[in-house]
Amino acid sequence: MPITKVWIEEGCIVCNACEAECPDVFHVTADSCHIKADARIDGQEDENRSSKSVLQNGLQSSLETSIIAAAVACPVNVIQYEQIISQIPIEPPKIEVEVAIEVITSVVPMVAETEPALAKVQSVISETITSAPKPRITEVWIDEGCIVCNACEAECPEVFHVTADSCHIKADVRLDGKENENRFEKSKIKQVLGESLVEKIISAAAGCPVDVIKYGVFGDVPKIEKKLDAVHDHSPDAVRSFVWDIAAAPNRVVVMPKTIPLPSLRTFLAEQEAQKIADEAKWQKQLADYEINKTKALGENKEPPKAPVRPAPKKDDNDMIAPVPASADAPELLYLREKLGASVQEIFQQSGELVCQVAPEAILEALVLCKDDPALKFEMLVDETATHYPVADEFKFSIVYHLTSLSRQRRLRLRILIPENYDVESAVSVYPGANWLEREVFDMFGIRFKNHPDLRRILCPDDWEGYPLRKEYPTLGLGQREIDFREDRSGVLMRLSLEKAGNLNINLKKPEAN
Amino acid sequence: MFKNEELEINLGPQHPSTHGVLRVKLRLDGETIVKCTPIVGYLHRGVEKICENKTFFQGQVWTDRMDYVAAVSNNLGWAESVEKLFGIHVPRRAHYVRTMMTELNRISSHLLWLGTHALDIGAMTVFLYAFREREQILDCFESFCGARLTTTAFRIGGLREDIPPGFIKQVQAFQDRFLDCIDEYETLLTENRIWKRRTIGIAPINADECIAFGVTGPVLRAAGVKYDVRKAFPYAAYAEMNFEIPTRTEADTYARYLVRLEEFRQSHHIIQQCIDGLPEGNVMAKIPKVLKSEVNEIYHPIEAPKGELGYYLVGEKGGQNPYRFHVRGPSFVNLQALPQMTEGRLLADVIAAIGTLDVVLGEVDR
Amino acid sequence: MSILKKLLPLDIASGMKLTGKYFGRNFLQANRSKKHIHITVEYPETPISIAPRFRGRLQMLRDEQGEIKCVCCLACEKICPTQVITISKGKKEGRKTPFPTRYDFEMERCIFCEFCVESCGFDSIILNHQFELAAYNREDFSIGMEGQFQDMFRVSPVGQHSISSTKNPDSPDYT
Ligand code: SF4
Numbered sequence A: 001m002p003i004t005k006v007w008i009e010e011g012c013i014v015c016n017a018c019e020a021e022c023p024d025v026f027h028v029t030a031d032s033c034h035i036k037a038d039a040r041i042d043g044q045e046d047e048n049r050s051s052k053s054v055l056q057n058g059l060q061s062s063l064e065t066s067i068i069a070a071a072v073a074c075p076v077n078v079i080q081y082e083q084i085i086s087q088i089p090i091e092p093p094k095i096e097v098e099v100a101i102e103v104i105t106s107v108v109p110m111v112a113e114t115e116p117a118l119a120k121v122q123s124v125i126s127e128t129i130t131s132a133p134k135p136r137i138t139e140v141w142i143d144e145g146c147i148v149c150n151a152c153e154a155e156c157p158e159v160f161h162v163t164a165d166s167c168h169i170k171a172d173v174r175l176d177g178k179e180n181e182n183r184f185e186k187s188k189i190k191q192v193l194g195e196s197l198v199e200k201i202i203s204a205a206a207g208c209p210v211d212v213i214k215y216g217v218f219g220d221v222p223k224i225e226k227k228l229d230a231v232h233d234h235s236p237d238a239v240r241s242f243v244w245d246i247a248a249a250p251n252r253v254v255v256m257p258k259t260i261p262l263p264s265l266r267t268f269l270a271e272q273e274a275q276k277i278a279d280e281a282k283w284q285k286q287l288a289d290y291e292i293n294k295t296k297a298l299g300e301n302k303e304p305p306k307a308p309v310r311p312a313p314k315k316d317d318n319d320m321i322a323p324v325p326a327s328a329d330a331p332e333l334l335y336l337r338e339k340l341g342a343s344v345q346e347i348f349q350q351s352g353e354l355v356c357q358v359a360p361e362a363i364l365e366a367l368v369l370c371k372d373d374p375a376l377k378f379e380m381l382v383d384e385t386a387t388h389y390p391v392a393d394e395f396k397f398s399i400v401y402h403l404t405s406l407s408r409q410r411r412l413r414l415r416i417l418i419p420e421n422y423d424v425e426s427a428v429s430v431y432p433g434a435n436w437l438e439r440e441v442f443d444m445f446g447i448r449f450k451n452h453p454d455l456r457r458i459l460c461p462d463d464w465e466g467y468p469l470r471k472e473y474p475t476l477g478l479g480q481r482e483i484d485f486r487e488d489r490s491g492v493l494m495r496l497s498l499e500k501a502g503n504l505n506i507n508l509k510k511p512e513a514n
Numbered sequence B: 001m002f003k004n005e006e007l008e009i010n011l012g013p014q015h016p017s018t019h020g021v022l023r024v025k026l027r028l029d030g031e032t033i034v035k036c037t038p039i040v041g042y043l044h045r046g047v048e049k050i051c052e053n054k055t056f057f058q059g060q061v062w063t064d065r066m067d068y069v070a071a072v073s074n075n076l077g078w079a080e081s082v083e084k085l086f087g088i089h090v091p092r093r094a095h096y097v098r099t100m101m102t103e104l105n106r107i108s109s110h111l112l113w114l115g116t117h118a119l120d121i122g123a124m125t126v127f128l129y130a131f132r133e134r135e136q137i138l139d140c141f142e143s144f145c146g147a148r149l150t151t152t153a154f155r156i157g158g159l160r161e162d163i164p165p166g167f168i169k170q171v172q173a174f175q176d177r178f179l180d181c182i183d184e185y186e187t188l189l190t191e192n193r194i195w196k197r198r199t200i201g202i203a204p205i206n207a208d209e210c211i212a213f214g215v216t217g218p219v220l221r222a223a224g225v226k227y228d229v230r231k232a233f234p235y236a237a238y239a240e241m242n243f244e245i246p247t248r249t250e251a252d253t254y255a256r257y258l259v260r261l262e263e264f265r266q267s268h269h270i271i272q273q274c275i276d277g278l279p280e281g282n283v284m285a286k287i288p289k290v291l292k293s294e295v296n297e298i299y300h301p302i303e304a305p306k307g308e309l310g311y312y313l314v315g316e317k318g319g320q321n322p323y324r325f326h327v328r329g330p331s332f333v334n335l336q337a338l339p340q341m342t343e344g345r346l347l348a349d350v351i352a353a354i355g356t357l358d359v360v361l362g363e364v365d366r
Numbered sequence C: 001m002s003i004l005k006k007l008l009p010l011d012i013a014s015g016m017k018l019t020g021k022y023f024g025r026n027f028l029q030a031n032r033s034k035k036h037i038h039i040t041v042e043y044p045e046t047p048i049s050i051a052p053r054f055r056g057r058l059q060m061l062r063d064e065q066g067e068i069k070c071v072c073c074l075a076c077e078k079i080c081p082t083q084v085i086t087i088s089k090g091k092k093e094g095r096k097t098p099f100p101t102r103y104d105f106e107m108e109r110c111i112f113c114e115f116c117v118e119s120c121g122f123d124s125i126i127l128n129h130q131f132e133l134a135a136y137n138r139e140d141f142s143i144g145m146e147g148q149f150q151d152m153f154r155v156s157p158v159g160q161h162s163i164s165s166t167k168n169p170d171s172p173d174y175t
């Protein structure tokens, strides 16, 4: 049920619990907790204690659970909220049949002029009522907590589609034609499919390791027991071993990033522009809403609502100034662009550091130039490393080279963006010190370097599988031994993650202390 | 009767003179080293991956455990790089205290190096003298932050608390006798003929090779390159400090020993300046309780006792933990030069070479 | 001259002189001098003193009425880098704020960073001065509220005697 208003009563102890639960709504300042401006209609930022402003429409139902969680988490119970309870009566399961009848009867007076037609319609009605409806699934949705394990898609590809970060109910089975988790809409699925796919959907739901597939049923549907896989076998004979295969690691927890945090002047400027336009549009909409409400209220002889105020830019009360990218004015960067021409993709400065992004093919040329050109003279390669950006489209990794000029005491970062399976030209021929650094990049990311003298793993064992610093490499589950928990040793980390991963019957025997 | 055969042996990973779990694969022709291959990774704990899954506040405790003999320097690097990522301005007093603690840590790290390096080479006595002073520094750490080794000394934005009462007195007590202690080490080693025989001309690496391999720290300075991050790219309060960069030109083990001894004196000098000029004021910047980063990418180098320690951080929009965290450990990069220093020389020199590079395997393997 | 230098081991002799000096001083004066010249302490017999800020084991505190101070804001559970703390929130009659029905602390993973104490806005936990934390069983490392083998309010039996006086910064022999 949507939450309309949230406010903070007196007595906040600034414990930050609410912001941790629901950062979209709460913002904890030095001495109090505020309801954020962009969550509220009136655009102010304070405790909302006196004004009791209404939450933004879009957030009312989507943030329901997290607001309630925050209110529960508050140690002094000062978070208060208003919730619409049972606005819509709960639909009885037979609703579809009734609707069908309704539609047909309402059609009758218009269409059925003649006897036979009426008879036909009546027969349809009687058929609908008499033939016992088949059991079927009325709706399917995915609750929060999907771990993107692909089990459902393997079981029932007609309905489920697993994307990079969530599982969707396909558009062509749903009545509303959207494709998402169906968590809030709870759109019905097509009746025919609902009947034919009963078993598949139920077994997919049973196969879900985190039990987030939920469905509404009509009639008697078969029950399928939840499958238990080998991990749950706690018999002494069960093989206890490391799991070596990443894909098969049963308890793996993968947190995939959602953004591409690539600092760049171009994207920064574009974002600024888009933000400005969005702000303006929001403001215009608020004005228009206000006008409509005003005329409506005047027409009904009620008091007109308060005029909206444009939110002033927030003032931060701390010692932070987020460093933003600035256009390059350092002579090194301008010189590099002049020398390398089109292969320089971008130059900018941020946090006082010089960044030059070059085309991946030109990296060796750029390194040679940086080292040997008397105007640059970056003699030392201090660091070389990579970053994985799995959600980016055109590239998958960035490799950065940090160069230092000992004689001129300047630093420069060269950056290249490379797609998957792209072999970068090794820097060892220019800077011999790149040898181990490149081996480490290969070890951690699986990026191969052309002409590297000795490209082996360096930190991991030679037979290690997977590349640990890629984002899809699990932080938990791979190579982890099964652990028995005693009841009073509540390892939160393990317990929570194992619970999440569906291994619910952990605890088990108390080890004998001798 | 005499066969000319090459012999392959493993030095380590459990060898006391490799200072941890370093394994060096050596191919020998008699006693001469034909090929030397350092093999690392026995202590790999995935610090980078862990920190990418922890908040900026929590990440600091892992930096303690990289170079565990110089935990304060590691903490400083972490705090300063997060501050650079967020644009936080730290109060001047906090900078001074940080500088003082880091210099104390440099002394304690060099003392550990001195003791163990001398022990490897065969001079037992220095070890005890060096640890006597190191103990006193660890006591200072204990009263400053409550722990001796894994200090977690600083906080993002400054210090957790101001220095405790009596702390300055405690550091001053150390300061007062430390110069004499350096003289004692010198009496024991500098002129000692055995020590000189075992270090002069051993494990040389010249300036060009150092720069090519990215070697930094005392090893680079002993080759005659006057490069110190504290001077070249000042951080903390080093811009306000008056000190020299000691250099030698011999580029051998003995020169590195002399450079480090001179660094003792310079650190001592810096600490004295910090004590004398300690400004008043608060020690913590105003920062929000939940740090959420903007899109940014920084590389922040500091001069750790072993060389340039750099942290590379990538921040994601609204992220509470680093998107990418990378450590440029000085030991890791310096260790690359080991084959260069030992190939074609004698087996016994490998021990001296490992000691003089001053590697800590916690930082090499991370 | 240089031949003489080579023949006479003066460099070694100066080193010997230094060690001899320390040996003599310790041998002759150690037990007589008023001034403290020992570096080592006969530890289990003589309790050692530790700095006031020493970070030892986690301990919960009560207020003057004997009530548990903790109000279950879970700040410590969230900040702990190694996820050592688990708290179950509950209610108690006659108490307005929530009450921890369980507060579990797994000491074997605690790294004594003091982040939990720092994050607690109610001063309900501290790291006490107990440093003898070894035990024979793993069970002894899981510490909880009353009723368990070790509880969070007391110093554990193993290390009770180790908490000696903390150093007094005003005393003259404070080093
Ligand atoms: S001291 Fe650190 S590791 Fe130990 S419980 Fe507190 S926060 Fe966790």
Ligand code: SF4
Residues within 6 Å of the ligand: C069, C070, C071, C072, C073, C074, C075, C076, C077, C087, C119, C120, C121, C122, C123, C124, C125
């Ligand atoms: S931070 Fe303090 S009050 Fe909050 S749960 Fe922990 S001990 Fe209790």
